[in-house]
Amino acid sequence: MTTGDSETGPQQQRPQEKRPAPGVSRRGFLLGSGAGVGVGAAASAVLWRPWVTGDPTAESPGRASGSAEAGRPVDSRGRHQAGVDRPQTPQANALFVIADVPKTSSTEVFEMLANLGEGIDSLTDPKGHLTEVLPDDPGDLVITVGIGPQLVSLIDPDLPGAEPLPEFGSDTELEISGGDVLLALYATDVTVLHSAAMHLLDLVPDASVRWVQAGHRGPGEGTVARNPFGYHDGVVVPRTDEELAENVWIQGGPAAGGTVCVLRRMSLDVSAFRALGPGAQDAVFGRHRDDGRPMSGGSPTDEVDLTARTETGDLTIPLRAHARAAHPSFTGSPLMLRRSYGFAEPDTLEEGMVFVCFQNDLEAFVRTQHRMDETDDLMNFVTTTASASFLILPGRTGDQPLGSSLRS
């Protein structure tokens, strides 16, 4: 008897209806390790290296280029809001303002967004900005606007970003979560951020500020800069237009061109981390501190090889390394775009990071954070104190009010 059409083979006794969710994936094949063990790495050629093949600082049309361009105006108009993939090198300073607004209808939300859009124009238009707020020109000031799950749901509960973040295992110390409006302001000149934020808040009279956090980035090219632990951060992220389309931008529907942002304020125990000593520190990340190259070998911009092993069978990227825990392949997720900012509070000496990521599917973050809570040694040094998610509205072209594509 042969299989396939057999009704009586042992496999047929399984209860077909119990095939568990999620359904069978069409996710692609993975060969396993192309490199094999020990000395094999040299024998492997790589078929696709989507995120790091390109020079991270290479110019792509329509975007401000590398840090040499710091201070130059960033176009606020386009299919996408500024502050996600442009400028290509994030500005050195950020101010995140999260406010609550007592809106009860989508009309009120659209009205607020239109006002904010006009306010952004009045602050960032290099040819005609409000000199009473910013006496000199706005430089590379960028303001990105997002709305929280409650406001998104008022418009349409099926939109991306309508679903709130679940509670994570690492949320035990959370002081603040959620929020209705995100104003994320970025500039090389730190002194413009506060006045710009206050001006925008004035345009939303019923807003009450929920939390505010300033952040700073060290020098770097493209998305890569050292984080408060001293490690290169922002290495493996989507960069090309195709990668951004696949992983970051919402592709269809009224929110097309937008993205979902997660903001986590994380307090970092830098002294405990430092006490680990150099080798153990590298093992926490799976990369070397000096130049960021993976512990599995290669150059600073190379990806980690998660299957690489020593001859004795031990993984070269440790089992509980952050690069392994956060790697999207384990959760079947798209690759998030990370643009985080560090902070150090002068009064309390607290050090930390505002973790900022963008993805077209909130689940990419959710599944990754769950996995990190279970398997990531980095989480031993992290206390999350605030957490929120937002739908970053699509960009504006021409005279469209901000958020207008969501009207339907």
Add this chain to the structure above:
Amino acid sequence: MSWGGTRSAVRTLTAIVGVTALTALSSCSADPDTGDNEGGPQDDSARADATVYVPQDAETINDAVDLVEPGGLIVIGPGTYEESVLIDVEDVTVRGEDRNEVVIDGGGVRPFGISAIADGVSVENLTVTDHTFYGVLVTGLHDENGPAAHGGDGYSTFDPEDFPPVQRFRFDHITAYNNGLYGLYAFNAQQGTITESYASGHADSGIYVGQCQECWIDVSHNVAENNAVGFENANASELAGVRENRFTHNRVGMTFLSNYREAFHPQQANTVHGNLVGENAEPHSPAQAEGAFGVGIGIGAGTLNRFVNNRIENNPSSGVTLSSEEDLAPVGNRIAGNAFSTNGVDIANIAGARAPAADNCNTDAPSTEPDTDDDATLLPEDLFSSCSGTQPAIDPAELPQVEVPSGVSFRQIDPPPAQPTMQDEPAARELGEIAVTDDVAEVPGSDYLAERSRHGVP
């Protein structure tokens, strides 16, 4: 030089259409050595017989693959072959004259021994050793550089639609030892057999079957020992059977895994019967990547499998472990009629809260009654108080603890004892579809296949 051998390195797919008879003849007549007629006839009519002898007709196995016709036979004489062989000709049989004397040796530098990427390939009666990646592979996944020429990076993966599974294969009487990751390795393949083979000294698994649905692959009468894992199934569903094997003296005997990293999760619907799964706490083996040790059968989000009439004994952590993988749960597995003894615990459930175990059952016979196998010890004790719905779990720290010895280099594992060689073999194989029956093998004895094991009778 790193590819070794005196002639061609790894053959590329430029030769995939096969070699025309003209090419074969001209390359043959250009080589005076082929006048030697010891192994087989050399004239044109013999060519039609489609048997190529190594080294008489072709100096290397790759040269023989260049010469052989579809449906033909390559017979390899005793010797050590330093080449990675790519078989891209359909329905070819590659046979060693003596299983223990025909050795493809990777010298610790070449990535693989044999890769079959054409339908209907048989590989039999030879030994593969000391490759950095694997011994013998069959797969439908390959690019112009052959199957192993990429690092699966996990961001972009191959679209299964673009790479239909390779059809019909036979791995028989193969000895694979001390290859970096896998001994006998099949993925994106259907309708095959892996039989009467032996695998030891692999840092991933001795025998690996992965990434296929309706695979209909029969894995039977093999011995795998001194590996990190004896037999591993990842995302391979509807195998024809994993039966009557001896998977002892590994770090983990067998695993049935679902994961997002590869195509076709969840894994489901294998029938696993009549296997000896014991003593899986072997220090003389490479480390298991996740540090596992002392486990008979690991069901890592495997689903709807049946484990029937196996002997599962002397695994100091657990005989069978149910666990989850991210949000993928172990669901609907039926454990029936197995002979458990002297395991740390016979069956344990450590699935996480995000993906709790459900609908699994342990019975003396294939029935739906809960926990009628009185002899099996369970953690938690009420694991199978019901065979439907969500089932209680313990924290992994509550498992019987065993000290995990550090791994031994895959190149330092002792070679296996000589294995039985095939006798009086016919011409080239013609492979058909795999037969599947309802029959379930008896529970084997503790000394099952001991004559082929380095560990002998317990």
